[in-house]
Amino acid sequence: WPYCRKRCSYCNFNAYVVPAVDEAAVRACLVREAQTLLRLGQVHSVSSVFFGRGTPSLASPGTVAAVLEAVAVAAHLPAGAEVTLEANPSSTSTSRLAGFRAAGVNRLSIGVQSLDDAELRMLGREHTAAEARKAVEAARGLFPGRTSIDLLFGLPGQSRDAWAQRLEAALGLCDDHISLYQLTLERGTALAAQVRGGALPAPPQDLLADMYQTARTVLAAAGFRHYEVSNFARKGALSTHNLSYWRAEQYIGVGPGAHGRFVPRGEGSCSREARVQTLEPVAWMWEVQSQGHGTRSRAVLSPLEQLEELLTLGLRTDEGVTHERWGHFSPQLSLQAVFGAPGEARALQQQGWLVLDSGGLRCTWAGLAVLDSLLPDLLWQLQR
Amino acid sequence: GIQAQTVANFYLAFEAQLSIIPVINKIDLKNADPERVEKQIEKLFDIPTDECIRISAKQGTNVEKVLQKVIEKIPPPQCNTADPLKALVFDSTFDHYRGVIANIALFGGEIAKGHKIVSAHTKKRYEVNEVGILTPDEQPTHKLYAGQVGYLIAGMKEVAEAQIGDTLFLYKQPVEPLPGFKSAKPMVFAGMYPIDQTEYNNLKSALERLTLNDSSVTVHRDSSLALGAGWRLGFLGLLHMEVFNQRLEQEYNMSVILTAPTVPYKAVLSSAKLIKEYGKDQITIINPAQFPDKLSVSEYLEPTVLGTIVTPHEYIGKIITLCQDRRAVQKDMLYIDENRVMLKYLFPLNEIVVDFYDALKSLSSGYASFDYEDAGYQSADLIKMDILLNGNPVEELATIIHNDKAHAAGKLLCERLKETIPRQLFEIAIQAAIGKKIIARETLKAYRKNVVAKCYGGDITRRMKLLKRQAEGKRLMRKIGNVEVPRDAFIRVLKRETDK
Numbered sequence: 001w002p003y004c005r006k007r008c009s010y011c012n013f014n015a016y017v018v019p020a021v022d023e024a025a026v027r028a029c030l031v032r033e034a035q036t037l038l039r040l041g042q043v044h045s046v047s048s049v050f051f052g053r054g055t056p057s058l059a060s061p062g063t064v065a066a067v068l069e070a071v072a073v074a075a076h077l078p079a080g081a082e083v084t085l086e087a088n089p090s091s092t093s094t095s096r097l098a099g100f101r102a103a104g105v106n107r108l109s110i111g112v113q114s115l116d117d118a119e120l121r122m123l124g125r126e127h128t129a130a131e132a133r134k135a136v137e138a139a140r141g142l143f144p145g146r147t148s149i150d151l152l153f154g155l156p157g158q159s160r161d162a163w164a165q166r167l168e169a170a171l172g173l174c175d176d177h178i179s180l181y182q183l184t185l186e187r188g189t190a191l192a193a194q195v196r197g198g199a200l201p202a203p204p205q206d207l208l209a210d211m212y213q214t215a216r217t218v219l220a221a222a223g224f225r226h227y228e229v230s231n232f233a234r235k236g237a238l239s240t241h242n243l244s245y246w247r248a249e250q251y252i253g254v255g256p257g258a259h260g261r262f263v264p265r266g267e268g269s270c271s272r273e274a275r276v277q278t279l280e281p282v283a284w285m286w287e288v289q290s291q292g293h294g295t296r297s298r299a300v301l302s303p304l305e306q307l308e309e310l311l312t313l314g315l316r317t318d319e320g321v322t323h324e325r326w327g328h329f330s331p332q333l334s335l336q337a338v339f340g341a342p343g344e345a346r347a348l349q350q351q352g353w354l355v356l357d358s359g360g361l362r363c364t365w366a367g368l369a370v371l372d373s374l375l376p377d378l379l380w381q382l383q384r
Numbered sequence: 385g386i387q388a389q390t391v392a393n394f395y396l397a398f399e400a401q402l403s404i405i406p407v408i409n410k411i412d413l414k415n416a417d418p419e420r421v422e423k424q425i426e427k428l429f430d431i432p433t434d435e436c437i438r439i440s441a442k443q444g445t446n447v448e449k450v451l452q453k454v455i456e457k458i459p460p461p462q463c464n465t466a467d468p469l470k471a472l473v474f475d476s477t478f479d480h481y482r483g484v485i486a487n488i489a490l491f492g493g494e495i496a497k498g499h500k501i502v503s504a505h506t507k508k509r510y511e512v513n514e515v516g517i518l519t520p521d522e523q524p525t526h527k528l529y530a531g532q533v534g535y536l537i538a539g540m541k542e543v544a545e546a547q548i549g550d551t552l553f554l555y556k557q558p559v560e561p562l563p564g565f566k567s568a569k570p571m572v573f574a575g576m577y578p579i580d581q582t583e584y585n586n587l588k589s590a591l592e593r594l595t596l597n598d599s600s601v602t603v604h605r606d607s608s609l610a611l612g613a614g615w616r617l618g619f620l621g622l623l624h625m626e627v628f629n630q631r632l633e634q635e636y637n638m639s640v641i642l643t644a645p646t647v648p649y650k651a652v653l654s655s656a657k658l659i660k661e662y663g664k665d666q667i668t669i670i671n672p673a674q675f676p677d678k679l680s681v682s683e684y685l686e687p688t689v690l691g692t693i694v695t696p697h698e699y700i701g702k703i704i705t706l707c708q709d710r711r712a713v714q715k716d717m718l719y720i721d722e723n724r725v726m727l728k729y730l731f732p733l734n735e736i737v738v739d740f741y742d743a744l745k746s747l748s749s750g751y752a753s754f755d756y757e758d759a760g761y762q763s764a765d766l767i768k769m770d771i772l773l774n775g776n777p778v779e780e781l782a783t784i785i786h787n788d789k790a791h792a793a794g795k796l797l798c799e800r801l802k803e804t805i806p807r808q809l810f811e812i813a814i815q816a817a818i819g820k821k822i823i824a825r826e827t828l829k830a831y832r833k834n835v836v837a838k839c840y841g842g843d844i845t846r847r848m849k850l851l852k853r854q855a856e857g858k859r860l861m862r863k864i865g866n867v868e869v870p871r872d873a874f875i876r877v878l879k880r881e882t883d884k
Contacts, residue, residue, distance in 0.1 A: 093699060102773070126452070181838060184837060194595075194715040205829075205832075205833070206832065208833055209833035213832075213833075218817070229835050229837070245839070245840055259844065274845060276845070308852070312839075312847060312848060313844065316835075328645040353809070367834065369832065370831050370832070370835065372834045372836060373807075373808065373809050374852060375851050376854035376855075377858065379854075380859070
């Protein structure tokens with residue numbers, strides 16, 4: 001759902017703020033595109049659905065229901081499949097949430113970002129900390145054990161102590177899943193401009209590193225499993241959908257700007273493709289109406305490219321890249337063959353950043369924090 | 385009014401015992417003050433004011449007077465048409481249709497179409513197709529006589545065949561070759577490298593062609609670990625270098641990397657072994673890698689220049705400070721009129737080769753002028769400064785520098801390197817050292833967190849692109865010890881500051 005009521009100061013997503021949304025038209029297009037693409041991929045069964053981008057909680061439960069129904073008809077949507085909806089605290093009244101649950105949503109991800117009003121204002125968020133609390137409580141009531149909250153750290157001017165307080169507050173409030181993101185100052189956002197212009201201080205690198213380590217430690221102590229760079233879950237409440245990204249499984253993107261990775265068997269292809277749907281909603285709708293889907297670009301991924309993606313994404317998880325998953329993409333060349341031989345990976349292992357064993361290839365606790373320094377070496381080794 | 389170069393040129397002409405005709409130009413400008421300038425000339429050069437000719441080249445005023453004065457005052461060339469042909473080649477150009485056009489000055493004899501001539505330098509024989517004078521366009525004539533200046537076309541195919549400074553004479557009538565141009569001493573050296581090694585040959589031929597028409601540029605082949613094969617060029621001055629670089633870009637479409645200029649230091653060797661190796665006891669050091677150790681040397685020498693600065697008096701203080709900062713010694717100070725002062729300073733050459741001129745101009749709002757001439761060598765406390773990364777020396781960043789300036793320069797280099805080397809998984813100590821002694825240090829801290837926060841559907845493609853580019857970049861990395869340094873880090877650090 002690409003629409004938002006307001007653009008946050010740090011956001012550079014494909015999101016649009018428009019005065020009025022023709023929901024019926026958008027709904028029809030989402031349904032149509034979902035059907036087209038599911039058929040194109042000859043999908044038998046859908047393991048998870050994720051409503052994201054922009055502010056999906058602004059859409060009506062009816063739209064969500066329509067899309068889910070279309071999915072169930074075109075493919076098979078098992079009863080226990082994870083269906084997540086991203087929500088903003090300002091559009092999550094209990095009744096609304098109940099409506100979503102009735103429509104088929106069984107997991108909620110709330111963009112809390114911060115539990116401090118001043119920070120929320122700096123981020124340009126629409127809600128207060130109090131409203132965020134209420135929203136989380138409402139969500140936990142309707143989706144117990146299946147509520148996740150998003151938090152940001154490394155805000156301009158945020159001190160170590162302030163962050164420690166936020167963490168504590170969040171722990172007191174959260175359910176069993178937290179997504180913790182370091183604020184990235186993207187070019188072109190209002191917040192980045194403020195920092196660049198000197199109105200706000202840029203957070204020093206060391207402080208960010210400290211905050212991250214603090215978070216990891218504190219959450220670990222609270223029983224959370226750090227299963228991906230930015231995602232923590234306890235009692236097994238991992239996000240199935242997101243895991244499929246990091247395991248390089250197949251997924252279909254529906255809606256303006258959505259991304260997909262699947263094999264369009266319906267066209268007779270056997271190659272995994274990287275696809276992006278048209279960004280601009282109006283253009284997207286027009287394409288969906290005339291051709292059934294608004295795919296802007298599609299590119300076949302070579303075997304090397306698929307392995308590169310698997311490596312880059314897999315290493316973000318604590319499970320890493322398993323031998324089995326690797327074998328799926330590279331039946332001839334095993335993980336051991338590529339990374340076990342003397343070379344960059346071996347050196348990184350010796351330095352304590354990586355582990356290659358019977359479980360596969362994965363980062364150590366320290367390695368995960370500096371993954372992007374390890375990846376170029378590994379990719380280079382893979383290419384050779 | 386009188387600029388520093390006016391003075392320099394006057395003395396050059398005076399010492400060569402040439403006749404001097406003072407001409408004051410641009411009298412048409414509103415703020416022209418010919419009287420004041422005439423007084424300056426009289427005071428400085430001892431030439432009576434009534435000898436000066438005031439002209440406006442733009443409007444043509446009094447220009448004929450100049451021509452008349454030339455005829456009156458300038459003595460005719462001392463040569464004889466009855467002598468055997470002796471022509472000096474002082475320039476050459478290439479015309480696609482007519483071949484090489486050599487500009488010549490005849491010091492004896494005469495030359496016409498059909499004559500068979502020989503080049504003293506290449507010993508090749510040619511037949512003259514055409515001779516003529518330059519008005520300034522080529523105007524063919526029947527003959528050129530001793531004392532004249534003109535051009536000649538003789539079937540030469542390549543510009544190399546008409547070397548500047550060469551002597552031409554008639555076949556079967558060889559003459560003593562003319563001394564040619566005394567090759568001007570290069571004062572400023574700069575390393576020049578192609579941006580990419582694949583451009584090496586193109587740059588090589590561009591350099592050959594450019595230096596043919598500019599014999600004052602010296603060329604030595606050189607190579608650096610970071611930048612590949614290139615050259616160390618010697619120029620008469622910074623301006624010369626700038627112009628050369630611009631011509632390379634405009635006329636030959638070549639972009640090059642210019643590294644910081646260095647000057648030719650000398651060392652008087654005291655080690656018998658080295659004296660034997662070099663064949664002499666005094667050597668010129670162009671490349672820091674050749675710097676002989678203190679133990680083998682009885683004296684280091686640095687080139688100096690006598691610089692002349694002419695400035696309005698309000699800037700004297702700042703300029704004196706600037707000169708002192710550059711280890712210069714004042715030799716003279718003189719008011720050339722009520723407002724302007726002429727300062728003479730003896731500078732170590734290496735103190736002015738980078739940005740002295742710019743600094744002078746900026747603190748005098750452009751009013752100060754500067755010129756200099758070679759003033760021989762002086763003893764100097766020179767050292768070789770090495771740059772170390774985690775203890776490993778980086779050869780291409782080594783510099784020869786005066787002991788007094790080492791700390792500041794070392795610190796600057798370390799700071800610049802810190803900005804250009806990317807952070808790595810371990811700490812990097814960037815140090816400047818003289819021998820074993822560390823004189824400056826910067827520390828590049830290790831990455832403690834370097835992983836992108838979000839990587840979901842849409843982010844993946846972008847991430848892959850970025851990471852793959854970084855992986856590619858790894859290939860171009862230089863590894864010094866365990867430190868990975870991108871190739872352009874050196875370039876950025878070595879580049880002349882004004883280019884940044």
